[in-house]
Amino acid sequence: MEDHSHSHSGNSSCEHGHDDTPLPRTALVTASGALLALGMLLQWLQAGPSMLPVIAFACATLAGGLLVFPAAWGALKKGRLDMNVLMTVAVTGAWLVGEGAEGAAVVFLFALSELLESWSVGRARRAIASLLTLTPETALARQPDGSFHETPVADVYVDMEIQVSSGESVPLDGEVISGSSSVNQAPITGESVPVDKKPGDVVYAGTINGEGSLKVRVTKAAGDTTLARIIRLVAEAESQKAPTQRFVDRFARIYTPAVFVVALLVGLLPPLLLHRDWSEWIYRALVFLVIACPCALVISTPVSIVSGLTALARRGVLIKGGAYLEVLGKLCALAVDKTGTITRGQPQVTDIITLGGMSEEEILHRAAAIDSHSAHPLARAVVQAAQARNITWQQAGEYQSVTGRGATAMMDGHPHFIGNHQMAHEMGVCSPEIESRLAEIEERGESLAILGHSPHAGCTGAVLGIISIGDTMRPEVPEALRRLHAAGLKKVVMLSGDNQRTADAIARLAGIDETHGDLMPEQKIQHIRRLMEEHGYVGMIGDGVNDAPALALASVGIAMGAVGSDTAIETADMALMKDDLTQVADAIILGRRTLRIIQFNVAFALAIKALFLILAFTGHTSLWLAILADTGATLLVILNSLRLLGPEIKFK
Missing domain, CATH: 2.70.150.10 (Calcium-transporting ATPase, cytoplasmic transduction domain A)
Known part of the structure; x- marks a missing residue:
């Protein structure tokens, strides 16, 4: 997989030169740290020739500098001022004013922070790259x-x-x-x-x-394969910057050159205008340069985004970029399609009412004998229910379909019919008792199939049984909706092409806040626009094909059950790899958590910067303390972001 671990802008990011050096990065950082520790020990013990600590510090600076100085030179050749240039100037300045120990400390700690950054992004990437080993x-x-x-x-x-x-x-x-x-x-x-x-x-x-x-x-x-597509999508998602990351990059592009100008003024103006000590103010300028390094700020967003994308991909939720992950964390309302999202999308027999003294099995036997001629979804539901009970039958004879009503056929020498409420009326077999039974079924939003003996010579006809057929609700939906509301969603709205009565019945069972039925695709778009005006950020869940216009308009378009549906993954911003609405709640919770971590990381990095910049101006900090603070901030930001990858995270 292509490496995007340093996808943030080269102008602003910690752009590394370590890939150009033949020596392993870890070995160079370790050598730099060991030589720095040796130099400090020799200096403290005052053992051996006085030049030994200086040699140790110089070697430490060189070892760490191999990861920084080449990158700084590369940036200068491109006319850029980045953090590698900033660090190189600080280290060179430290040696020039006789602070070799601090110069070595600066270059070691900076190289260490870069190593930590690459390790953290690498860890997030390996979690996804490990999918490659599954096949x-x-x-x-x-x-x-x-x-x-x-x-x-x-x-x-x-x-x-x-x-x-x-x-x-x-x-x-x-x-x-x-x-x-x-x-x-x-x-x-x-x-x-x-x-x-x-x-x-x-x-x-x-x-x-x-x-x-x-x-x-x-x-x-x-x-x-589905797995290959997942890996490609995650790689593409990581390369797309989130809004916060784009802001940080723009900020750092302006910020880094500004830091050089301010540091130059700090080092020159007090000695020139106020006749202050040159070495003291040059040292303060160098400290200012070091602490002004926006490393923690730059790494604050990408590690969080990669960790969040990876955590969701592990759970079967694919998001096509950091931008959508951030928006997911801001969602206030959610629009959902009914069929295939709230319901299974497959009509099933839910009840059989016997009226003519026959058993349920006999009702299904006769109904299936007629319906086995038809490919209508309700007819197929009847046939499947009979098969599920191991009922066998011979197809009825003289089958005739009655458009918009049902069908008639001959069985045992007698005419039979199976059809809707209107067909029963037309056959003249409805009674007050049957009407009340039918009203109950229709109130539940279910369809019905009335099996009857057709009126013919010497016979008035009769209803033998009523089969109620419904698109049953997914069992996890009520719990998923509870979790969506608990995650902070203000409203869940169902937008359905089905009739209003059926939509209302399902919505009542599921606990949906608002329902709109009898909608054409263009009417769904109008409702999405209205929701966006009311709530700002709105998600839409659909099948990724029929609901494409609404999915495209919503802040985040979510495809249900992307496994087996190539178009679903391609058209939506986010795809669930199984038909489970609870995954949406999980994703929103993790999106909110990612957003909080990014916001904390950015605020924390800026606060540390502000504090130490003030200390640098007042002369209350030193080079090594400044870089230690920056490295510490970077490390805390990284560890905070990596919490998203932790196996202990549960979505409640």
């Missing part, structure tokens, strides 16, 4: 002669058959064609419980097969 380099692929051989994953093509044995990682995305097993999908979707897989189910590269053996038809080449 094996070879797959057991079926050859033309029918045998299976180890084959590099790069050479396995789409539609090829591979075998995944018990306990192995799945090498490529594919569809199970034989075998059954439970698969641990936590690395991709964040799901803590293994998912059962059977023929027809999808498996993803990087997931871990359980106890069974699976034969899988490959559906995506190595470079196009």
Whole structure:
């Protein structure tokens, strides 16, 4: 993966020269620190020739300077004044005024802070880069002669058959064609419980097969797997700067040259105009240069952003950049689509009311015999309910679809019908009792299928049973909405294309604040605009395709269940790798936490700067204390940011 660990602006950031030096960075910093400690010990003990401490300090300065001086020279050649130049001037000045020990301390502590920075960003990156190790380099692929051989994953093509044995990682995305097993999908979707897989189910590269053996038809080449897309997206996200980071970069571009001008004035004006001691005021100017280094400020945002993005990616939430992570932390309202977000998006039989003395099984048997002719979603729900109860049937004869009503067919020599409320009215079989039952079902926002015996010669007809069918709510939704409100969201609004009564019924069950049904895509946009006027930052959750206009307009567009949906990851600003609304609450909580950490880091870095700049002007600090304060601030900022990566973080 391409290295973006120093993605902040070269004009302002701690731009390093260590990559140009053949010696390992850690070894140089360690040598610099050891030589500095040796020099201070010799100076304190006053042992040996008086030049020994000076030699030790000079070697310490050289060891640490190999990480700073080349970068400073490179910046000067480009006409830039960055922190490496600033440090080089300070160290050179310290030696010129006879403060070699402090010059060595400055260069060591600065090099140490740079090492800590690269280590911290590297740690955040390794957490994601470790995903690369999840997939094996070879797959057991079926050859033309029918045998299976180890084959590099790069050479396995789409539609090829591979075998995944018990306990192995799945090498490529594919569809199970034989075998059954439970698969641990936590690395991709964040799901803590293994998912059962059977023929027809999808498996993803990087997931871990359980106890069974699976034969899988490959559906995506190595470079196009869900895991590969995740890694690419995180790399791209890290390279996009957050607003706070852009502000810090702009600030530092102006700030660093200004520091040089002020330091020059501090070193020259008092001796020239007030006849003060040259060495004292040059020393103060050098201290000012050192403490003015905005290292902690510059590193305050990128480490937090990378840590936040990584923490969410580990939990199956992908965000396409630091800008969206910051906005996520500012969300005040959330708009949600109904179908596929609040509900499962798959109609299911929820109840069977028997009226003609038949059992539920007999009602389903007759209903399925008619509905097995149809591809309508409600008809499919009836057929699936019958299959789930292991009911068998023969298709009814003389099937006829009645548009907008239902269908009729012949069974056992008698005409039957299955259809909606209107069809029952037209058949003349409704009664006050049936009307009250139908009203109850409709009040719940559910659809219904009325099975009846059609009126014909010598028979008045009758309703045999009522099947209620609903798009059932996801079980985690009430808890997810509670957590969203607990995270600080003022309002959750459901925007649905479904009818208002159905939308209201689902909203009541879920605990949604406001509901709007019967909406076309352009009407959803109007509601998003209204919410943004009222609340500023508004998120929108949809399927990433049908809701594309609303997703694009919202402050953050969120795609539900991005696994298996290529377009969802591409179109939304944030993608959930499984259909679980609680992941949104988790992401908002972590976004808020990231924002708080960034704000604290920036404020803390600026406060330390202000304090020591005042001390530098008044002569109450020294070079080594100034750089120690800056290094300490940098270290605290880094450690504060890395808390986002901690495994102990729980989202409550």
